[in-house]
Amino acid sequence: MQNQDTAGTTQVANQPSRREEALTPDQAQWVAQVFQSTAGAIEQTIHGKRRVIELVIATVLAGGHVLLEDVPGTGKTALARALGQVVQGTSSRIQFTPDLLPGDVTGISVYDQRAGVFEFHAGPIFANVVLADEINRASPKTQSALLEVMEEGQVTVDGTTHDVGSPFLVIATQNPIEQAGTYRLPEAQLDRFMIKTSIGYPDGAAMARILQGHRAAHEPLQPVVTTAMITQAMEFANRVHVSPLVADYAVRLVEATRRAEAVRLGASVRGALSLVRLACAWAVANGRHYITPDDIRDLALPVLAHRLVLEPEAEFDGVTAEQIVGQIILDVAPPQENGTA
Known part of the structure; x- marks a missing residue:
């Protein structure tokens, strides 16, 4: 989706002042209005999946990226497309295939004979919302083209660095069923996704609404x-209060993933940071200027599970990372305080 006239954008509220260092309740309420308006608009296309929609939008506010792993036909591409439409910015779609080259993603330098210089031609990664469709079908070399841009929001081509701008979100999809001709995402790539989630099949009522509104x-x-409103909301999310006890709770959850018997490699420091950052975005999206232990507990599964590397014996026995994180959430006691400033 290309830039559109701002007259077509619905302003949900007057933008609050950004001078205060500490996030105020009024600013948190403004973010909540932006969040709910965005989620409500997307829900016109993705019916009955409010939780997934809210997780994706919260990831945007936290400055992260999303990996959607689900069977075909559940709306993965539709969700990414809808997000690109309701946010007045740019969006692009990259269909990952075995013959896709890194330059097809990041862009290339082309020699201009008249000027006698190399001119950079930006690739589809230069957009606010980028859909990386079937990311595991591209070669590891092409997948690695996303490592720098997902972490630092920039692309380096021929020694020159190009900023992709803000907000910037990569929504990658992959099919867990058909693995022929695919390349498993390496741990370094998985770790750069803030969350991994799935949409799943809709219930009967949602399915009926989809069929009735198929046109x-x-x-x-x-x-x-x-995009300016999203950028402002991201800045407010960075100023959400994190109490020491709630931060310690996040640390204890992450450390527990490293001690679990079936785990060969636990969650990284990036995983701990992602958990707290997403909790901050989740809190402000719900109108709060502080995070609570419930925020950490509710988000631990989509943030941490895909970062675990299990022992081969555990995988052979059918143990999943989701089961391990779920048990850790039950075993690690949360703090008693609610995290208020």
């Missing part, structure tokens, strides 16, 4: 927020 599903959604 409208192909109509583009109208933007409801601007």
